[in-house]
Amino acid sequence: MDILRFGVRFISDSVHGAGYTTRLCFAAVGRFHGVLRRFKMVLEQMYVCGIKPLPVVVIVGIFTGIILAYQTGLELDRFGQREKIADIIGIVLAREMGPFITGLILTASVGAAMAAELGTMKVSEEIDAIEVMSIDPIDLLVMPRVLALTIMCPLLAFVVDIVGILGGGFISESQLQIPWTLYLRQVAESLETPAKTLPLPKDLFTGLLKAVLFGLTIASVGCSAGLRATGGALGVGRATRGAVVIAFTLLIIFGYYMTWFFYP
Amino acid sequence: MITLEKVNKAFAGRRVLVDYDLQVNDGETFVIIGPSGIGKSVTLKHIVGLLQPDSGTIRVDGVDVTNANPKELRDVRSKIGFLFQGGALINWMTVGENVALPLRENRTLRLKDAEIEAMCREKLALVNMASEANKFPDAISGGMRKRAALARVLVAKPGIVLYDEPTAGLDPRMSSTICNLINDVKRQFGVTAIVVTHDLPLAYAVGDRMGMMHLGKLIEVGTPAEVRASKNPIVRDFLEGRPIQSVEEESKLGLAP
Ligand SMILES: Nc1ncnc2c1ncn2[C@@H]1O[C@H](COP(=O)(O)OP(=O)(O)OP(=O)(O)O)[C@@H](O)[C@H]1O
Ligand SMILES: [Mg+2]
Secondary structure: OHHHHHHHHHHHHHHHHHHHHHHHHHHHHHOHHHHHOOHHHHHHHHHHHHHOOHHHHHHHHHHHHHHHHHHHHHHHHHOOOHHHHHHHHHHHHHHHHHHHHHHHHHHHHHHHHHHHHHHHHHHOOHHHHHHHOOOOHHHHHHHHHHHHHHHHHHHHHHHHHHHHHHHHHHHHHHHOOOOHHHHHHHHHHHOOOEOOOOOOEHHHHHHHHHHHHHHHHHHHHHHHHHHOOOOHHHHHHHHHHHHHHHHHHHHHHHHHHHHHHHOO | OEEEEEEEEEEOOEEEEEEEEEEEOOOOEEEEEOOOOOOHHHHHHHHOOOOOOOEEEEEEOOEEOOOOOHHHHHHHHHHEEEEOOOOOOOOOOOHHHHHHHHHHHOOOOOOOHHHHHHHHHHHHHHOOOHHHOOOOHHHOOHHHHHHHHHHHHHHOOOOEEEEEOOOOOOOHHHHHHHHHHHHHHHHHHOOEEEEEOOOHHHHHHHOOEEEEEEOOEEEEEEOHHHHHOOOOHHHHHHHHOOOOOOHHHHHHOOOOO
């Protein structure tokens, strides 16, 4: 009986949470036009979301490229196709790994911080105080965070793409004896198919579009978890944990569906 | 005018407000006293719509707060200043920015930065906090946070002020300062106020009427003089600070679940 009740409660909480998060996301996006009034906050958040995680993003990006090149390079070599390495690195990074790695890093750092910050404000009655002052907490707190992360996530994903390709090039040159010039030319060739809407390579474009959606998701989930926190420090911990788990899960699911949509 | 009619509220089966009635007239200061954990803060949160009653009606200047649409609720809230028990200063803003917040965010006022700054400085001076404007809330003491929060409440010139323990954590002289401030604000702006407090000298000094909370309602509503002369043993025990003798007594007073 208890298990049944627990299950029902779990499902109803999840449905409520998903509904709240979706509404919050739309509400935040619907307030993007007020960006000028919140310009300072948005800039601050862009710094927190985009510049501060830069070192870890660069390091992880380089090593992603290195590992990718190393593992696939060894296999390709067995089939005598080591020169294909550049195509694989370019496409895999631009389509999948760039946005995904960025999403993971931002979820664990920025998304978790958003949940913790807003959660702390919630349990210490700061959010209540904001509401009683007739200030819209979504406009004051959520909109700048969502906007900043939605802008910064694709930019960071682009950084990962670039440094990952460089990392891969480093391995190609040192381990597989493919010269840099050849490697870079082949990466460029592999990404040649243009996108329909923008003068960008399609693989790069779809990858960055994914990153936009990831940024939106991570910020919305983080803020939503924070605003729903109850019960002191424990509640803030719960909210943060929930935000990270849910954002990870959604990233994987959304990533799959976007791949499926663009490469049917 | 603030009216609560037959308001009921329970948390997880524990009844905190039981057929709670309260009427505070325009320009009046009403003091609510009562033991810790009895539901005084919960009462105030109902008035601003932060908590919803299970049943009953709450009106502020004729507007039914419980069933108000977002616009009506915003209008009601913009008339009310709420001093939270813990201050509820925004952590990542300085004291000065906190006090400026209600002015900056009010788009109908259209104040210039210099005007906002002058108004904030004036209110901070009223609570003896002028020199702390550039500090962050976690760098000042609890009593200072309370005073800064009071400045933030008063800067918006509310017509109704709800004070949740305005003098808790303050030293005697600072308590008297705040006590005078509450009376000044009332005299100058004719505000309607509810003061929740354990501080009996404050209660007697600012209250036009007062009432004691017991088992989810107000008992002994009257002028401070009437309440002080009350014969009700529960009120007498509270005013005289007679210690709680046993767990049974505690649960009889509704303090232990
Ligand atoms: N959001 C909430 N969820 C569950 N229970 C709550 C909530 N808010 C208050 N309570 C409970 O309601 C009761 C009254 O709380 P309240 O904060 O109003 O006490 P109080 O009279 O203000 O006490 P104090 O003088 O110590 O501030 C307490 O038992 C508290 O546990
Ligand atoms: Mg209280």
